[in-house]
Amino acid sequence: MIDIAITHVFLISALLFCVGFIGVLARRNTLFMLMSLEVMLNAVGLAFVGAGSLWQQADGQIMFILILTLAAAEVAIGLALLIRMQHQRHNVDVDGLSKLRG
């Protein structure tokens, strides 16, 4: 449909990924970590779809669908854990979980 160098797509993807990664590393609020993870997953999805378009194959989109599934499952479990955490500890600070270390 459009004529863009694939490198640009990948660079955008990498950029989004890095932003998400920074969020995961920097935020202590678990909710924001989850959202950052979504950003990262999304960035990877972009890379797959871009690669799919490059070859004009469906595989890229299928990978994206799988990522979507993964994201759905992850969010379901992550939010459940978050609710549990809020219930028990009355905050969602991820560092507070370091008590669980072996």
Place this chain on the structure above:
Amino acid sequence: MTLEWIFYFAAAIAFVASVKVVTGENAIHALLYLVVSLLAVAMCFYLLGAPFAAGLEVIVYAGAILVLFVFAVMMFDLQGDRQPAVFQQSWSATWLGPVALTFTLAILLTYILLNGTFDKGIEPGIVGAKQVGIALYGPYLLAVEIASFLLLAGLIAGYHFAKYSTQGEHR
């Protein structure tokens, strides 16, 4: 040329919105920025010739997953950082390390991408829902099954973890 510019514009919106998500204070605002970011990426998908993926992005990601987020945040009061004062650190202490690490990673990635042999441009063409469906239920059938198991596991785990315990907390 217009379409290319639209692509870059959507990508810019996605980047800015993502940054706002990551740095946000208010959870609801951050979620709305995330929706914006997802919609912008959906735009990119569409422009890359993947309308099916774009549709899924909007319907499933922005529509379902993010709504799940919003419900969870609102119903269980998972509002933003309401941390005790002792946890508060200076801006630099919080961000310097992650940014430095990620910057290194980004430079490496960029180096690899720019030195790669991707001289080929994206061919103008559309990979439609039909193609994707055929591939999905053909060669990728096993992956679909596995994904269904993953969703089942997510369902059970989500139910189990979020269930309100009447017998006190298991610590």
Place this chain on the structure above:
Amino acid sequence: MTALTLLPFFPLFSFLVLIVLSKRLSWHIATAVALTGIGLSFIASIVVIQSLNVSASSGEGLTQSLWTWFMLGEHEVRFAFYVDQLTAVMIAVVSGVGFLIHGFAAAYMRDDENYSRFMAYMNLFICAMLLLVLAENLVLLYLGWEGVGLCSFLLIGFWYKDPDNAIAARKAFIVTRIGDTLLALGLFYLFMETNTLNIQEILAQQQTSPLSDEAAWWIALLLLGGAVGKSAQLPLHTWLPDAMAGPTPVSALIHAATMVTAGVYLIARMQGVYLLAPEILNLVAWVGCLTLLIAGIAALAQEDIKRVLAYSTMSQIGYMMLGLGAGANVAAVTHLMTHAFFKALLFLGAGAIILAVHHQQNIFKMGGLLKRMPLISILFLIGIAALIAFPGTSGFVSKEAIIAELWQSKTAGPVFWWLAVVGAFITSVYSFRLVFITFFGPYRAEHELLPQRHGLIVLPLVILALLALGGGYIPTHLEQVFSAPVASQHGPAWLHTVAIIAPLLGIGVAYLLYFPKTESSPAVPGTSSVYRFSHNGLGFDSTYNALVVKPFVWLANINRKDVIDLLVQLISWNTFTWHSAMKAAQSGRLRWYAATLGLGTALLLLGVIL
């Protein structure tokens, strides 16, 4: 030959019954079981001896093979018994005297809370000793040998709650262990040279293709080492006086029927090998000779009635060794038998006395017992008479026979004769020192005597006293086993007279030195340094302590942190260090993990680029 098959298993069976049912058995039942086990053994051994005398007058023995024990390379080691006249004497003594001692022990230990356990160990002791003497091959003999060592350990330390007893038990076990090790080495050497451990095959081989001089020398020496440990001879004799820590019937059993005679039996049994090594035979004679003198001197200064008897045992075993060394085998084994009679009598008599005087063992706290317990005293005196070889007793028959052969022996000689006679003199001095201090003079104990009523105390003593008097005349047919005595013609005529007079002289000397001259004169132990030295067994214990025990303990102490252990510790140190390093990474901080993941990815990418 059912009797022969079952012979050692009767006591084993009663041992099992006693040890399994243990405290559930009343005194009567436990006694019945224990005595039945030994009694059946004794009856069986009589039957065996009868059939032996009937069937084989030529000197051939009876063999009874039970099963193949294991294969030693291509050589079968059988669980088999062999009986000839030597074994016949041994089984009769072991089971017969053992039976009488068991009877006495039943009364002596009646009030002990672990009575069943005691009788069980005693039965096992007899069983092990019977296996030892019946063994057709040296492996089975070694089994009995070790069994005897184990039982002596268990019984000496029977009252293990007193640490001294436990130490004595340990000492007996460890010291005899040295001998056992030498014996084992001897057996290995023997097997290497002869390719068999069957005793009769080995002895038969010596007739056709004898061992080389060197091999015979070493084997004989190593076997002597084993015998010396078990029979409490110089230099491994130190355990025996301490073994008095056990109950008195145990001492009687160890000294009379089992254990210490094992060494004598071994040397007598392997005589065919010893004849090939006259130097070692000479050494045997020297060991016996020195032991009998040293033990006699030590006995002169003992205050504990049982220790006097213990030293006298050592010295009597010394006579047996001397006899074996000099080639007077028949006399030596006869002395073994008569010694079993009178030494069992002496120990059981001492036991009866100790019971009567409230477990007092110091002879200086007794005195005047002849008037107070005349029956026991007279029985004890009969034992003493046999011990000093008073003419007419069994000890006279056997001991004079040994001494008589010394003068002409090739491996002994006049020197040994003189030493043996001096030993006989000393024997009589310390024996009558014991008699005079214990039975004469004023009564010095703090409490009145306990009355003795139990028939089981007196009856064995009476039987043993009869045996001590006439036991020397029991026909043994030992000459079928051993080659003819070395000296057929005797030495000068005065030898015999001197040998008879020496003990009588000893009585006189003892009378002059120790007899309480007036009814009130107190008997006191000596205080001189010579007396102390002799009292402490001529310093062997302290010498061994300084030379062996202390350096060993010192070595063990400096090696407390085992050198070899360091290697093993290196493994654990390695694991532990890595664990510590890994543990630092396991902080539980989720974001830290994510950062590590990112760093890892970065490094990976860097690797791709480079």
